[in-house]
Amino acid sequence: MGEPSRRGNAVLVAATYLTVLAVLVLPVVLVMVEALRAGLGAAWRSLLDPDALSAIRLTLLVTLVATIVNTAGGIMAAWLVTKYRFRGRGVLVALIELPISVSPVIAGLVWLLLFGRQGWWGDWLDRHHIQIAFATPGIVLATLFVTFPYVARTLMPFMEQQGREAEEAAFLLGAGFWRTLWRVTLPDARWALLSGILLTTARAIGEFGAVSVVSGHIPGLTETMPLHIETLYNGYQTVAAFTMAALLALIAMATVLLRSFLEHDFRKGSS
């Protein structure tokens, strides 16, 4: 009885591994191979190019701002929709998840509609020489929009499960809002929170579509790592393009590994 199903399992496992290998691992390996085609020295030198350094720096800056803002915003949003019941709550939940379903191109175009020269506030910004679109603020805004849901989304199920008892007890014992949040709510949901933060980070680092619309592709000024990869590739600078891509892939993998490492650790720690 058990035999055929175990064999079936083995086939299923093998098929899954093969798929993962072909679809996920192989592309990363190919990127690495292309990056090192002209040797490690050439790859390293391509990263020290001023435009490449600027792209890395801009990506880190944007990611940092997006992660901080969306962690704070995500905690508040998750807290609000899970701990309170109010009219329009369902709409708010749907709105929080909107950026996941909306195409990034639209996320970029929205900011152009507001801050572009032909946009709503274009004239005013122009007169005051304030540059938002095609400059760092526009790129930060686009990334903020796209990465908003992740912290809130990962926290919501946990906070829902948590209920309100512990917090109400804390309030009764005289703890203020921040103390309750920091000492009661978050420690419990910490690994969900970290998971959300790392997802936000990974998404912010890799965002292409929304940023592409508001960036203007100015090397050394408004190109993030993903955009710079495209520019290099279109300019036939294959080694430089794939080296940057490999770096991006490594950062993404480090983020994911960190996430599972922390997750594992916390589970062990709290049991």
Add this chain to the structure above:
Amino acid sequence: MKNGFMAPSRRGFLAGTAAAATAFAVGARPRPAAAATRLLNVSYDPTRELYADAGRAFSAFWAKGHGGEQVVVTSSHGGSGAQARSVLEGAPADVVTLGLAYDIDILAQHGLLAADWQTRLPHNSTPYTSTIVFLVRKGNPKGIQDWPDLLRDGVQVITPNPKTSGGARWNYLAAWGWALRQPGGSEASATAYLKSLFAHVPVLDTGARGATNSFVQRGLGDVLLAWEDEALLATRELGPDKFDIVVPPVTILAEPPVAVVDRNVQAHGTAEVAKGFLDFLFTPEGQRIGAKHYFRPVDPAIVAETASVFPKTTTFDVASLGGWTKVQKAHFADGGVFDQIYSR
């Protein structure tokens, strides 16, 4: 459950990582020496190598003539129409060097620069010209020499969609102009020629680089209609032993123009440098840089000097077809000639 949010060691590790990233992200940016003026050149796709070179040469040229004043030219590249759109929406371009005059006309219509911009520099504000050629497989197995050969049975032609690609419009107009110039040629016969031509096009890519990739890397088609500079670059970069370039006896004179964006340079205080950069493109040095990247020079002396690189051919310009505004409306607008020949 632990008391704090995180154990100290782990907190320290995460904080350290974040701090290192922060330091790098917001830390001192390496600025060009002594407050260099930055000039932004918004350009189109195939000029990457050209303007990287020309920008560097101009920096040296300007410093020499202006007591060591430092200028850095940064160029941004993309499809000509998309780039024009960016500038329209506020990309801070000091100069635009786009694929066709129509894209700069749009900026003029919105008041970003003077309506008579094209008369402000020599040669219709065009420092380099190019032309449309045929890129064929090595040895030219289908024996393609001229426009009628494209209609032979079994010949597949690769050209991008003229609705979205500036380069494709040049291809289309080259074919149109050639057909008009045939004995007994008329708008009706030219329309018929284009209709048969597009029956030989298996895929319509959205941009010139996409079409080049279809032909070069995916191996689609027998002949690619392309900018001369793009064809020469593709042969050099992607396989000198795989392709030949055929220059048809009659083809279009592609004039990718340049202009200072008045409103932006006023805001940036860069009017003089921006004008200086565009003027530089017309100097013998600037012209030689263009020729090096396979753009045809306009200065007669440099034309003579580089005659061996560029095969002789007879060309006609867009003005002879009625100018961009008219051509755009008649051919590429909704319901225009292209829609009529391609939808059936």
